[in-house]
Amino acid sequence: MTKDSGELKILVIEDNPGDFILIEDYLSEEHHALEIQRAENFKIAKAILKKTSDFDTVLLDLSLPDINNTELLVKEILSFSNETPVVVLTGYTNKDYGVKTLSWGVSDYLLKDEINASILSKSIHYSMERNKVQHQLYESEEKYRTLFDSSPLPMWVLDRNSLEFLSVNQAAVNLYGYTREEFMQMSVRDLWADDEARIEETVEENLHDFFNIKVKHYTKNRNLLYIDVQSNPILFGGREARVTQAHNITEKIKAEEKLRHSQERFKALVQDGSDLISIIDENFHYAYVSPSVKHILGVDPEKIEGRNVFDFIHREDRDKIEGKIQYLGRRKSFQLPSYRYKDGKGEWRWLETIISDLRDDPAVNGLIANSRDITKSKVQEQQLRESLERYDIVAKATSDLITDFDVEKNEFQYSNAIYDIFGYSQEGLAPSKEWWQDRIHPEDKQRVIEAAKGIYEHGQKILGIEYRFRCANGEYKYILDRSYVITDAIGKPSRIIGSMQDITERRKYINAIERSNERLREIAWTQSHVVRAPLARIMGLIELLKNQRNNLDNIEEIIDNILNSSEELDKVIRKITIKTEEEF
Amino acid sequence: MLEVLIVDDDQIVVFIQKKMINNHEIAQNPISFSKAADALSYLVEDQKHPQQRDFLILLDINMPNMNGWDFLKCLEGHPQKSRYHVIMVTSSIDVKDKKEAENYSTVRSFIEKPISASDCEKIKEISEISHFFKPA
Structure with a gap:
């Protein structure tokens, strides 16, 4: 030293x-x-x-x-x-x-x-x-130890071979919801949500190396997490181990997905939608027109951009559009009345447009016009109006009761014949299927309901059926009800048009004829037996007189019997005459 | 042996038929009943002392109380029914009656009143009973 x-x-x-x-x-x-x-x-x-x-x-x-x-x-x-x-x-x-x-x-x-x-x-x-x-x-x-324990990143140490947890930090406990003690009983495999084969492979290939992998983990509560894993081999207390950082990227992935969806939605709306979206500047010139204009109006967007909107609008419709546009600035969004618009072939299409005022939005700096081609429904509307007019005329011209039943709303509409035939005044009617069924004669009701199933359950288009229907005064009238079914796009009955003919007179007449036929048959049968009885006796007795005269003891008695039977026959015939006169 | 029963509520008809049966040698002494129920009792009584006889029954359809059809229904239940040979005799034959008669095994024929000589000859030719009329 x-x-x-x-x-x-x-x-x-x-x-x-x-x-x-x-x-x-x-x-x-x-x-x-x-x-x-x-x-x-x-x-x-x-x-x-x-x-x-x-x-x-x-x-x-x-x-x-x-x-x-x-x-x-x-x-x-x-x-x-x-x-x-x-x-x-x-x-x-x-x-x-x-x-x-x-x-x-x-x-x-x-x-x-x-x-x-x-x-x-x-x-x-x-x-x-x-x-x-x-x-x-x-x-x-x-x-x-401090670095590991207090790291905000979830971290753990695993046995390199068995992948069992040897140590976990607080952030991992917080993220996954398992306690340290629970972790120590688990292997990292227990966290994997799917894709096990790919993870196993990566772990195996990099047994003594660093690796980085994106995986899905479950928390203790089975919430799915997206995790970016970085793992390094280390020696831990003499054991071959690896220390792993688990970077939770769930929010990021979700945000990315949301963004992608919203972009796709936007693309679908603007480019492929059936709506035509355009941006119009303050002078009513097109600044942008969505590509859907190509298949809606048959025009390239470039041909329209820069042009004045009103160039394309039918002269007769310009006033009402201008009348509406003067509210601009006072309301954020409003609908324009339907108008005609010249398409790529120079033909008029009916459009319906919603205007949104986004002049304050620097991304738009104009009006957004969202237009829909309603030509088809306009034409249909026209046809429907004409058809309804025809229907009204028919309903007025006929003495039949014309009914129009809206299946979905369960609502009947009646022509005025409801009063003429049945005595119900149009006011105070409860126009429902049940109201109608309640007035069908009890003996006919089940049969009519069964027949109507043909319409509701078996796609039957036409139904003709006779039944009795109760009038306002409680009497029943015979009607012939002929119904025609109008179906919606998927073939479900939407409306049922019916014509109800009062056949009471005819029905009564037919019933009378049927009854009288029945009576005549009965009369004919009994009379023939009643007439034949005395006649047969007379014939039998005469036969005896003619062929067996020698074997007969008392001829007088036989002759008396012939006379009695003849009188009986005479009486019967007179009775028939009287009865027949009575009946008719 | 063939015994003849006449079942009819009309006494004049019974008289005519008795004469005809006699004179055409179908039977010497036909027994007559004005009520079908009486004829039935007779047959039931006879069954208690079977004598191996066959019965030819001239049966009217329209009778008060038990009519011809009711009578036939009762006969169907008898064990000896193959020995009963019924001729339906009516003032007027209609198709409905002929159809109805098919339900009864004992009915052999239909005769429209009055019974005629040719009817009597035809009775003798009915296959189930013709053997009673052949000379020995």
């Missing part, structure tokens, strides 16, 4: 004054700057160490007058010395005993008999050096 070592501050715990002087001598031989303090016994040593803790080394004699338990002495001094290296001086020659004190934590062990200046100095310096290195190591571990 050189004499220019830095200043040493040493506590010597030694009861023997001779030994102390000797030690002092040795130390001053090797060191210039030396501050030695002496403690004569354990009690004083304790007091000194409690007060000052900046000694570079403590030299401890094991045989002190006020303490017998060597182990207690060593441990107490070590605990008070506060990480200052302690070198033990002793007269014992027992090596094993020396080793034991080392195991309690002392830095070195010297026999008093063997000490000289250089041995002592060397021992003190080694102890100090070792202590310093240990301290640095501890600090670096501490730093690492």
Whole structure:
């Protein structure tokens, strides 16, 4: 050791004054700057160490007058010395005993008999050096631990082979919802949401290397996370391990997805939609026209951009559009009345447009016009109006009751014949299917409802059925109800147009004929039997008279019987005549 | 042996039929019943002392209380029904009656009143009973 070592501050715990002087001598031989303090016994040593803790080394004699338990002495001094290296001086020659004190934590062990200046100095310096290195190591571990534990990034250490968790930090606990203890029972495989094969492969290929992979993890609550994993191989407590950073990119991925969707939506709306979107500047010139104009109006957007909007609008419709546009600035958004617009072929199309005033928006700096081609429905509307007019005329011209039933709204509309035929006044009608069914004769109701199923359940288009219907005065009328079904786009009945003919007179007449036919049949049958009975008797008796005259005892009686039967026959025939006259 | 029963509520008809049956040698002494129920009792009584006889029954359809059809229904239940040979005799034959008669195994023929000489000859030719009229 050189004499220019830095200043040493040493506590010597030694009861023997001779030994102390000797030690002092040795130390001053090797060191210039030396501050030695002496403690004569354990009690004083304790007091000194409690007060000052900046000694570079403590030299401890094991045989002190006020303490017998060597182990207690060593441990107490070590605990008070506060990480200052302690070198033990002793007269014992027992090596094993020396080793034991080392195991309690002392830095070195010297026999008093063997000490000289250089041995002592060397021992003190080694102890100090070792202590310093240990301290640095501890600090670096501490730093690492702090870095791991308090990192805002979720991190964990895995066994490199089994992928079991060896350590996790607080951020990982917070993100995944598992406690540390739960993590320690798991492997990272338990977090994987899908794609296991790909992850296994990456892990295997980079067993002793860094890798980076994007994966999906489940939290304890089965929330899906998108994680960007960075993993490095390390040795952890002597085990092959890897330390992993889990970067939660769920929000980012979601935001990206949202953005992509909204971009796609926008693209779909503007480019491929059936609506025509344009931006119009303050002078009503087209600044932008969406590509959909190509298939809606058959014009290239470039042909229109820059032109005045009104150039394309039908002269007769310009006034009403201008009338509406004067509200510009007062309302953010308004609808224009439908108008005619010249398409690429010079033909008129009906358009319906919503104007949004976005002149304040620097991205637009104009009016957004959202237009829809309604030519088809305009034409249909026209046709429908004509058809309805025809229907009205027919309804007025016929004595039949015309009904129009809206299936979805469950609403009937009636022509005025509802009053003429049935006596119901148009006001105060509850126009529903149930109202109608309630007025069908109880004996006919089930049959009519069954027949109507053909329309609602089997796609039947036309239904003709006879039934009795109750009038306002409680009487029933026979009607022939012929219905025609109008279906919607998917073939479901939407309206049922019916014509109800009052066939009461005809029905009554037919019923009368049927009844009288029935009666006639009955009359004919009974009369033929009643007539034939006496006639058969007469015929039988005459046959006897003719062929068996010789075998007959009383001819007079037979002749009387013939006469009686003839009279009976005469009576029967007269009765028939009278009865027939009665019936008709 | 073939015994003849006449079932009719009209006494003049019974008289005519008795004469005809006699004179055409179908039977010497036909028994007559003005009520179908009486004829049925007679047959039921006869069953208690079977004498191996066949019965030719001239049956009117329209009678008060038990009519011809009711009578036929009762005969269907008799164990000896193959020995009953019924001729339906009615003032007017209609198709409905002929159809109805097909339901009864005992009905052999239809005769429209009055019974004639040729009707009597045809009765003798009915296959189930013709053997009673062949000379020994």
